[in-house]
Amino acid sequence: MVSPAIALAFVPLLLTLLIRYRYFFVLFYRAVLVRVWRDCVTGLSREERAYQYVLTHSTPGDPDSILDAFDVWCSKVEYISNIGPKKGKILDRLLMEQSPLTVLELGAHCGYSTVRIARALPLGARLYTIEMDQGNAAITEKIIRLAGFDDDTVELIVNPSDEVIPRLRSDYNLERLDFVFMDHWKKCYLPDLQLLEGCGLLGKGSVILADNVLFPGAPKFLRYLRKCGLYEWKIHRATLEYSTGIRDGMAELIYQGIK
Amino acid sequence: DREKKRRKNSRRKEASSSADREKELQPRHKKTERSRRRSAKNEQETKRSKRDEEGRGDDEENANEDEEVRPESLSPEELEKLKEAVDEKKKLIQSLRGKPWLMKKKLVTLRESQEFVEKYEGALGKGKGRKLYAYKVMMTKASRQWISLDTNVSSIYCHFGSSVASYFIFLRWMYGINMILFGLTFGLVMVPEALMGRPYGTIPRKTVPRAEEASAMDFAVLWDFKGYAQYSVLFYGYYNNQRAVGWLKFRMPLSYFLVGVGTVAYSYMVVIRTMARNANESGIGDDNSFNFSWKTFTSWDYLIGNPETADNKFASITTSFKEAILEEQESRKDDNIHLTRFLRVLANFLVLCCLAGSGYLIYFVVRRSQKFTLDGLENHTWWERNEVNMVMSLLGMFCPMLFDVISTLENYHPRVALQWQLGRIFALFLGNLYTFIIALMDEINLKREEEKIVKFNITTWEASLYNGTVSGNFTAPPVTIHPADVPRGPCWETMVGQEFVRLIISDTMTTYITLLIGDFLRAVLVRFLNYCWCWDLEAGFPSYSEFDVSGNVLGLIFNQGMIWMGAFYAPCLPALNVLRLHVSMYLQCWAVMCCNVPQERVFKASGSNNFYMAMLLVILFLSTLPAIYTIVTIPPSFDCGPFSGKNRMFDVIQETLESDFPAWFSKVFSYASNPGLVLPFILLMVLAIYYLQSTSKSYKQANVELKKKLQMVIYKLV
Numbered sequence A: 001m002v003s004p005a006i007a008l009a010f011v012p013l014l015l016t017l018l019i020r021y022r023y024f025f026v027l028f029y030r031a032v033l034v035r036v037w038r039d040c041v042t043g044l045s046r047e048e049r050a051y052q053y054v055l056t057h058s059t060p061g062d063p064d065s066i067l068d069a070f071d072v073w074c075s076k077v078e079y080i081s082n083i084g085p086k087k088g089k090i091l092d093r094l095l096m097e098q099s100p101l102t103v104l105e106l107g108a109h110c111g112y113s114t115v116r117i118a119r120a121l122p123l124g125a126r127l128y129t130i131e132m133d134q135g136n137a138a139i140t141e142k143i144i145r146l147a148g149f150d151d152d153t154v155e156l157i158v159n160p161s162d163e164v165i166p167r168l169r170s171d172y173n174l175e176r177l178d179f180v181f182m183d184h185w186k187k188c189y190l191p192d193l194q195l196l197e198g199c200g201l202l203g204k205g206s207v208i209l210a211d212n213v214l215f216p217g218a219p220k221f222l223r224y225l226r227k228c229g230l231y232e233w234k235i236h237r238a239t240l241e242y243s244t245g246i247r248d249g250m251a252e253l254i255y256q257g258i259k
Numbered sequence B: 001d002r003e004k005k006r007r008k009n010s011r012r013k014e015a016s017s018s019a020d021r022e023k024e025l026q027p028r029h030k031k032t033e034r035s036r037r038r039s040a041k042n043e044q045e046t047k048r049s050k051r052d053e054e055g056r057g058d059d060e061e062n063a064n065e066d067e068e069v070r071p072e073s074l075s076p077e078e079l080e081k082l083k084e085a086v087d088e089k090k091k092l093i094q095s096l097r098g099k100p101w102l103m104k105k106k107l108v109t110l111r112e113s114q115e116f117v118e119k120y121e122g123a124l125g126k127g128k129g130r131k132l133y134a135y136k137v138m139m140t141k142a143s144r145q146w147i148s149l150d151t152n153v154s155s156i157y158c159h160f161g162s163s164v165a166s167y168f169i170f171l172r173w174m175y176g177i178n179m180i181l182f183g184l185t186f187g188l189v190m191v192p193e194a195l196m197g198r199p200y201g202t203i204p205r206k207t208v209p210r211a212e213e214a215s216a217m218d219f220a221v222l223w224d225f226k227g228y229a230q231y232s233v234l235f236y237g238y239y240n241n242q243r244a245v246g247w248l249k250f251r252m253p254l255s256y257f258l259v260g261v262g263t264v265a266y267s268y269m270v271v272i273r274t275m276a277r278n279a280n281e282s283g284i285g286d287d288n289s290f291n292f293s294w295k296t297f298t299s300w301d302y303l304i305g306n307p308e309t310a311d312n313k314f315a316s317i318t319t320s321f322k323e324a325i326l327e328e329q330e331s332r333k334d335d336n337i338h339l340t341r342f343l344r345v346l347a348n349f350l351v352l353c354c355l356a357g358s359g360y361l362i363y364f365v366v367r368r369s370q371k372f373t374l375d376g377l378e379n380h381t382w383w384e385r386n387e388v389n390m391v392m393s394l395l396g397m398f399c400p401m402l403f404d405v406i407s408t409l410e411n412y413h414p415r416v417a418l419q420w421q422l423g424r425i426f427a428l429f430l431g432n433l434y435t436f437i438i439a440l441m442d443e444i445n446l447k448r449e450e451e452k453i454v455k456f457n458i459t460t461w462e463a464s465l466y467n468g469t470v471s472g473n474f475t476a477p478p479v480t481i482h483p484a485d486v487p488r489g490p491c492w493e494t495m496v497g498q499e500f501v502r503l504i505i506s507d508t509m510t511t512y513i514t515l516l517i518g519d520f521l522r523a524v525l526v527r528f529l530n531y532c533w534c535w536d537l538e539a540g541f542p543s544y545s546e547f548d549v550s551g552n553v554l555g556l557i558f559n560q561g562m563i564w565m566g567a568f569y570a571p572c573l574p575a576l577n578v579l580r581l582h583v584s585m586y587l588q589c590w591a592v593m594c595c596n597v598p599q600e601r602v603f604k605a606s607g608s609n610n611f612y613m614a615m616l617l618v619i620l621f622l623s624t625l626p627a628i629y630t631i632v633t634i635p636p637s638f639d640c641g642p643f644s645g646k647n648r649m650f651d652v653i654q655e656t657l658e659s660d661f662p663a664w665f666s667k668v669f670s671y672a673s674n675p676g677l678v679l680p681f682i683l684l685m686v687l688a689i690y691y692l693q694s695t696s697k698s699y700k701q702a703n704v705e706l707k708k709k710l711q712m713v714i715y716k717l718v
Helices: A004-009 A011-020 A022-042 A046-057 A063-077 A084-098 A112-120 A134-147 A161-172 A186-199 A213-217 A219-228 B002-028 B033-064 B076-098 B103-127 B130-146 B149-160 B162-196 B210-215 B219-223 B252-281 B291-298 B307-333 B337-375 B387-409 B414-469 B492-532 B549-566 B573-595 B608-633 B651-660 B663-672 B675-717
Strands: A102-106 A126-131 A154-158 A177-182 A202-210 A231-239 A247-255
Touching: A004 A011, A004 B337, A004 B387, A011 A022, A011 B387, A022 A046, A046 A063, A046 A134, A063 A084, A063 A112, A063 A134, A084 A112, A084 A177, A084 A202, A084 A231, A084 A247, A102 A112, A112 A126, A112 A134, A112 A154, A126 A134, A126 A161, A134 A154, A161 A186, A177 A186, A186 A202, A186 A213, A186 A219, A213 A219, A213 A231, A213 A247, A219 A231, A219 A247, B076 B103, B149 B162, B149 B573, B162 B252, B162 B549, B162 B573, B162 B608, B252 B549, B252 B608, B252 B651, B291 B307, B337 B387, B337 B414, B387 B414, B387 B492, B387 B549, B414 B492, B414 B549, B414 B608, B492 B549, B492 B573, B549 B573, B549 B608, B651 B663
Parallel strands: A102 A126, A102 A177, A126 A154, A177 A202
Antiparallel strands: A202 A247, A231 A247
């Protein structure tokens, strides 16, 4: 019905869309298609495959080599959304500047960011990491112990974050959190932030670092930040982990306290 | 009027005191960014409202001023100086917005300048032709307010920066030109023929043929501009070739020809005058010295009144610093130049392939449509009949996006990349347009072949008509035939006009539909799907669209080119264009404010104004070429239009000179158009152009040297 010439006229549009959003297509291929195929073929979950690789390719007790092994696996073999080397450097720098004594991490996934934070902690600091999923938590535990961090430095809590945060003060005797790293489900950023505020675990100068606020994005979180006025916030712009073309950002919040 | 003055002074004092009170209140609270911005916006609004007040009161002042300065007491030199001073103050008021001064200083300067202008403007006009001057002032002010787009444009300027606002200013200017063209064609061509010419149905060329009568009122036929639309004042074919019509003895064919020439002449004049004016204000031009200092001190746009735009501007300034640092590093590094060159050559090759592909596609489609017309257009679907227009509009919309994507290979500075982009889009549109014209020429030739056959047929038909009644008698009673039954000659001019009208309409429809789908629907989806989608639609993949300034400006320029090309054959085109621009202004303004986000790279469109004007001039030249060619070489159709029966269309001028003017005038004219006189005149003009060019070059040189001296002085001081 429609003539072939008009159909041909749409070809430039298709080419444009294909080229402009090529990174998204590549990401889709790596994160979804390859993962589904490997799941069917090997029968292990993605995190277990990652753990096997890290086990064979890194030195136990050396956090740097574990992180490098993770980076190699994520960029060459498959895709897991850890924080990645570039954004990890921003995290390291913030930790060095802040030197927090009590750090909370929401969403450990494989333990990459846990190892990264624990590596940069000063002496006597303690990291509490919360992971909801049982399988991931098992892997995280193994990775943390492989890296050589003992129970004094890192404590893994296996429960959803909105159940743990109200109990932090009572069960774990925490008065104030100096640094919070959020990397769990994006739609939980805002409720968890409000829970932290409500429980009074944030003091003046506490730093909260929220990852992936631009892609996949946490719009309600950002909207809340702009409106509430309790934080001095800025967004560190970088690219998505293990991908060069997709823009992403980490939001750094410094709690100012209620006026 | 003393009372009026007192009233106005009190009003002014009130406004200024309210502004002062606001300014005093603000420091009481903590001066956060937002409140500072709000106060700036308020002051801007009070300034604007003050200016509006002054504007409304100004014309009264001009008309009734009787006191203060007596111009008779001033000598002519002082009058001149006064006039210059008034002009300078006016320019200062207009450019006050863009100056990087403190708000207080701006307000004070504005007040002083306005008082000065008020005091002396009327006085100057008093001396010579005061009424005319006052009237002119009032008309400019009224026209400013009538096109209420002014307030919209200033809010766009606030939100989106100068480049997007410059598009709307350009659009408004174009609207003004089209209004004048519409006035000319409507008033001098369409209205006389409609009122004083012979009405519909009296002669064959003004009647729908019997065969088409049944379907002449159908919407589909009218949308294609056939049927009743074709046989009306909208197209060339309706006009009668009677030399003088009505009781005014209005010279219709002469007026048609002169309006056609006059539209082109007026357009040239306006474009060149605007270019000259822009060249005056075009500014210093960026030199590469003190790059980082310029960026540090002059990057901020003090007219931003919106937090989102401020964030964007902040981000873009940071990015531009990063880019500049990177550029410095790269210019020192200077490696891998072979890769860059290869990539640039590759990109140009891909662009050429795309241009060739689009040219071939249009050629193919045009050939197909010629085949369809030979078959008879009724056998084909609507899609097939309008294929050419659709393909041209679609290609014009999609290829620039492809060029944009290809240009990321080239790794140019964004301003250079924009110029390449504009050049490529220009080549694309030009190629498409000229392919279209070549196809049209083929059709014109076809119609002219048909004409010969039809002429022969008409003579045989007339003979057959008289054959039945005459039987040897010479005095045969005239046979009355209804005009609809007379066989018609083909009318290539109307056909050309129809093609252009259809092209413009399909282009407009495509633009609006793309706007609605690509901007509005996208914005609605992003806004409302965002609540239940896995990734952030606003920051990530579709997000809101940005306003494509260069694409839109070029589209506007090319549409205007098509109007200039077709206006001679379809006098309705300027009217159509006025309607289109009117709707476009408000629709695009709304779409920009509602669905678009400010651009990421907010760079200044300073040099672009003259660039767009230059392109408009080139298009004007290129689009009047085909029209002039057809007027000069092709004889007009014998059966339609105001020039039917003549050998060439410009013969009407000769005819007018012979019959309407006294004999000595035509003698003078024939002497003046002697090649012996014309050639030296052309030579003189060429010499004058060369002289002016060399003087302007020497002035520029002097300017550059003065600038260097100034730089050295500043350097020594610092």
